[in-house]
Amino acid sequence: MVDTAPPADAVGTRYGARPTMKDVAAHAGVGLKTVSRVVNGEAGVAQDTERRVREAIAALGFRRNDSARVLRKGRTSSVGLILEDLADPFYAPLSRAVEEVARAHGALLINGSSTEDPERERELALALCARRVDGLVIVPASRDHRYLEPEISAGVATVFVDRPPGRIAADLVLSENREGARAGVAHLVAHGHRRIGFVGDRPHIHTAEERLAGYRAAMSDAGLPVDEAWVAPGATDPERVRRDAGRMLGGAEPVTAIFAGNNRVTVTLVRLLAAAEHRTALVGFDDFELADLLSPPVTVVAQDPAAMGRRAAELLFARLAGAGGPPRRLSQPTRLVPRGSGELPPGG
């Protein structure tokens, strides 16, 4: 069979050798700049010349080397995204939204996961800057972003999402964490609960701190005391959540409802409560797939990660397009989604 044989022409395409514009020019019998013009669709090339150049390009399998182009032009048409974990169901849509906006602006997206490690965030950010990304979208793991100062003043547009930057001023897109948590806890109060627990993320994380503040605000709004035994601002690993929640649910005056500070905590609590004797009310921060199919369906305070990613990316490209002015701070509302678990009465 003839057509399964390797292509026999291979005019100058030895393995590993990439044809350059110079090669194309030689093959087509024209000057280097003419090839450049054809490749970039610039005007001023005669039809016949253009045809010859295109044939040479096809024959050699030429593809423009964007590294050289970038070096010459100064812009890479790529942006970087650094977040905690690309595989986290909360961040995946955010990443996807940034990608879509980038694509609409003709840019590629390079992303990296910081795994909540400040040093890794820094390494990634600087590596991306060395690649000369035009801009950065960052979900911070670090508490100090002064390392970005030279980059920002060199013109790298930078937008922070989900958590504020540390020790520098920059554009920012946040969820209304405090208000969301407050509404979620108020919802439990409205359904008759007076002893409400809070299980959240490590307190040095901004969102966790805000949500805890929202919890306290709602309790205070309702004139309810907070027993510190009801508050577990610990880690989110399942073991610890089980232990902390178990403590709240035992004892003489157990909580009748729990507010979960993020989706991982919520899921762990769903498992725990499903196995428990009493029906404890539950409201979780963050929506998650299938929440409506659990029994009882889980009431949540939903964020909109795709909208956050989209707005952050739009802010970024606005800056790249030359938008000036002081750092902007956008706030993305949350939405209470009652599904059942948050409407259980006390003493179920």
Added chain:
Amino acid sequence: MVDTAPPADAVGTRYGARPTMKDVAAHAGVGLKTVSRVVNGEAGVAQDTERRVREAIAALGFRRNDSARVLRKGRTSSVGLILEDLADPFYAPLSRAVEEVARAHGALLINGSSTEDPERERELALALCARRVDGLVIVPASRDHRYLEPEISAGVATVFVDRPPGRIAADLVLSENREGARAGVAHLVAHGHRRIGFVGDRPHIHTAEERLAGYRAAMSDAGLPVDEAWVAPGATDPERVRRDAGRMLGGAEPVTAIFAGNNRVTVTLVRLLAAAEHRTALVGFDDFELADLLSPPVTVVAQDPAAMGRRAAELLFARLAGAGGPPRRLSQPTRLVPRGSGELPPGG
């Protein structure tokens, strides 16, 4: 407040101007090449000289321009990943695994979502090649990858995952789709089902085709006839799944069990069956979070997307390290996870 003022030193760091090695050299009073040596940790620089260079680097906020470096060296230390949708819970861990392997090899990951559009896959792949990524990991949307021939022969290592490439030979990592589906359907047969439906993805997708073949094989193994009314190799959009499954479940001889061809179909069926009168057995291809918390908990044939990503990336870096030989084809086993829905008896 003094410390909110912009940094006043700005030695040569005008906004938008990036210091180069030349600037650092001038600032430190040394030659250009000496700066290069320090930046790259090469030997042969006197301690005192090195100190002066490092001070200049810090003072100017210099960061090496990797575009220029790439142009000179030919390798970018970055790899590309193209998949259908980064936010899909099946692909997110795959992407994450590729990232981890890339990181271990000092490479950055650039990813793009093809959204199942062949033309977009092609655009993305070529854009990545123009950036001169060292290698590509691709979950194909296209059926014809001959467009990659010049790239591959120019030395871009290429590995396909989840689905085979079209019309070219290349390294490949697949799940055992056929065997997995066969085992899942056999599991239903072993629990007494004789009329089993299949709802799967569009048949031009390789995995969908294989899973359907596995379904037919299992039925044939058991000596069971397949009524074509039980087979719905349609789209995966919820409307169509509901319609097709509804048809199988109505009529004179309704199916007593359904095998779902992927996670999106499974979730739609869970919703449908939860609202139905009879309890229909269900086994789904692909695991998903919270499957164990539904009622009944969902029995699945689990793939291991992280392992697939890891193995694909390892194959890629092995090629980049010089591994020769013909294209390799790796197979990743699936695992049947009985949880309840697949063990329901017929006629529930």
Added chain:
DNA sequence: CGTGGACTAGACAACGTTGTCAACTCTGGG
């Protein structure tokens, strides 16, 4: 037939880095 303008084309420098190579400064041994 001369001239101006439109159109086409290519020579050349520059982008910021790294590899090559030559040159310089010491040191110590003969």
Added chain:
DNA sequence: CCCAGAGTTGACAACGTTGTCTAGTCCACG
């Protein structure tokens, strides 16, 4: 006092592209 050799250092070209500038060709018009 000379020289070999080690230890430093920098000049220069090259990577592949694009911006600038000059020059040639052709046609219409006076």
